[in-house]
Amino acid sequence: MNEFSSTSRRSSRFAMAAVLALGAVAIGLRFRNAWVYPLGMGFDAQGNWAYIDSLRSLWVLPDPETTWSAAHPPLFYALSAALSFVLGHPEPHAVVIATRFFSTAVGLGAIGAIMVWVRRFDPSQPERAWLSGALVLFLPVHIYMSAMLSEEILVSSLRTFVVLGVLTDLRGDSGVARAWIWGVLAGLALLTKLSGLLLVIAAGGAYLLAGWSGRGVRWGAVRGLALGLGAFCTGGWFYVYRWWTRGYFYPSGLEIHRIMFEMPPGERTLSDYFSFPFSSLTGSDLLTADLIHSVWGSTYATIWFDGHRHFLPLEAPGLMLAGGVIGFLGLIPTVAFVIGSIRGARRMVKKANPIDGLLLGLIVFNLAGYALFTWRNPWFATLKGSYLLGLIAPFAIYASESLSAGWRFLRDRAQVGASLGAAGLLILWITVTLTFASEGVFSKREYPGLDWRRASPNRPPLPDEENESLRNSPVSKVHPR
Secondary structure (H helix, E strand, O other), rough: OHHHHHHHHHHHHHHHHHHHHHHHHHHHHHHHHHHOEEEEEEEEHHHHHHHHHHHHHHOOOOOOOOOOOOOOOEEEEHHHHHHHHHOOOOOOHHHHHHHHHHHHHHHHHHHHHHHHHHHOOOOOHHHHHHHHHHHHOHHHHHHHHHOOOOOOOHHHHHHHHHHHHHHHHHOOOOOHHHHHHHHHHHHHHHOOOOOOOHHHHHHHHHHHHHHHHHHHHHHHHHHHHHHHHHHHHHHHHHHHHHHHOOOOOOOOOOOOHHHHHHHEOOOOOHHHHHHOHHHHHOOOOOOOHHHHHHHHHHHHHHOOOOOOOOOOOOOOOOOHHHHHHHHHOOOHHHHHHHHHHHHHHHHHHHOOOOOHHHHHHHHHHHHHHHHHHHOOOOHHHOOOHHHHHHHHHHHHHHOOOOHHHHHHHHHHHHHHHHHHHHHHHHHHHHHHHHOOOOOOOOOOOOOOOOHHHHHHHOOOOOHHHHHHHHOOOOOOOOOOO
């Protein structure tokens, strides 16, 4: 028995050392990607830069009808323009890289905050805190979005800080001022992206649930109201201003976005939400015949790989092998997240509690909002795992709970199973690190994204002048290495 325990401890120490070493590499990888990733690539890179350039030149919000991203809330773009001002208005590539570095640092701060919260919430299992951080640190969509000129990492990090802050309040008895502060941060998330509204609703509801389940109705109502007021002060005003000046809270169907209306599949049916083809796990792109009509399969392929091919090349030796390894092993944390969510739901059924109430509320609201959004916008380009990055806190908390409990169960009853599970995660993280190193094992040289017009026989060919416009853009050049 002592020999078994000694072997188990040595295995645990080895696994912890491997995770720490890989973690250091993953942190360095993010900053390296932010430096070397081609400047004109990434989701909406050209439109995002046009927004930033407009702000840093005039400090006036652009007309939503003029550029691709101009309808978005302004915080991310204003922060980038402010960085440009602080740096003395350098060349575009310096502003883009500085913005990427800022987003990367904020994203890593959110991962660190998750680890701290899990450590305090479950001090009896210190390995769970490291595991919770690793689950996000090696999440492909979080890695490749950190390299792009995009608001997704900023808004998901702000949402994570708010979730963890509210969860801390729900476990203690903090004053109303704390709830107002979390509301201010939630408002900043709302000022970055409309999806921040889902956080305000879920967090306010969690305070109300805490009051109803024991703290007192007044306790919950006052804190929920304080959070809502804080969010309106920093983020809600923008939507009121947009409604007052434009006649809508958030635009849809703008002429500037008309090209999307030609994209496949062009319509959604209920069956699109109930299919999960095998190709979801193999690194296929989103234009394959089965993925084009699978909402959740395509989403999985963009969470655990790059189904849109904005980061990875269209084809390369070993690319499909890497996609298959990541796709299949990604089922380990994905299934663990589902199991953890089910355990949380069971706790809620037995006795309503605000901790699981907030986490489950976020999951339900975000998945429902994503399903509605993809139904109303039935094009492959709207299927993005990055839209679900606001769930990294529930993902890390619930998946680490299930994985830690499963590993302890197998360690005591079937050590081989525990070792295989740990090896699977290590292989997954190593493969993710190698695959998503920009200009590393795989280098992207072609036009970013999928050429959906050539892939569809009924679509006109991609104009050569659009490729030329991309090459001549001030943010299209690769920063010298």
